[in-house]
């Protein structure tokens with residue numbers, strides 16, 4: 001089967017700083033894959049490199065069988081969409097939900113906007129009643145639902161999720177994670193998801209990669225984390241650091 005995302009020996013260099021030092025990754029179509037690691041390990045940089053927002057020095061990125069060049073074209077954004085951590089920063093507060101959803105449709109020249117907007121709002125559990133509200137009138141969870149609707153409206157096959165719930169309260173977090181999981185099942189999406197919360201990764205992802213200092217430390221299946229079957233001290237320390245995850249995970253998510 002063609003991989004959804006194949007990253008091969010990717011190097012990202014900011015000025016002289018090597019943020020990614022030859023990282024390789026293979027995510028199957030329909031799979032949910034997690035990236036974990038301490039702050040600064042390069043998780044977001046990897047997502048940003050895939051979307052063309054980080055300076056790739058060498059290596060390759062292949063999406064659904066197509067190796068990407070330096071620029072991302074419109075076709076790429078129909079396949080791959082990103083959801084960011086902060087729904088306050090990623091949505092313009094003085095725009096209506098309708099306007100926020102119209103924007104990608106206009107860029108991509110879709111004629112069936114009405115239908116798509118209704119479907120997307122419905123799918124994220126907001127409904128048409130939210131359509132003419134302003135982003136600043138929404139709660140954090142509602143905003144993140146709008147951000148998800150905006151990502152889905154072009155019907156991508158891959159979502160890159162960068163800490164999509166870490167700015168939300170715990171109860172809202174669980175709702176948004178459940179929504180993402182439902183959407184993934186329904187649309188058979190591929191997820192590549194960054195989280196510092198190992199509980200979230202073990203619940204949402206089938207496999208994961210542990211990163212440190214711009215390198216891959218180890219690749220695991222989610223159950224390895226649950227059963228603490230890890231080979232590297234670094235991963236063991238990550239597990240220890242997120243000790244609460246074992247106690248709270250099963251109920252909350």
Ligand SMILES: Nc1ncnc2c1ncn2[C@@H]1O[C@H](COP(=O)(O)OP(=O)(O)OP(=O)(O)O)[C@@H](O)[C@H]1O
Pocket residue numbers: 014017019037038039040041042043044045046196
């Ligand atoms: N635009 C940039 N210019 C210079 N350095 C950058 C830039 N973006 C990221 N970096 C550096 O690259 C390294 C990796 O950053 P990245 O944001 O990918 O880490 P992360 O694992 O996602 O961390 P966090 O969990 O804190 O978000 C860090 O040392 C960061 O300072």
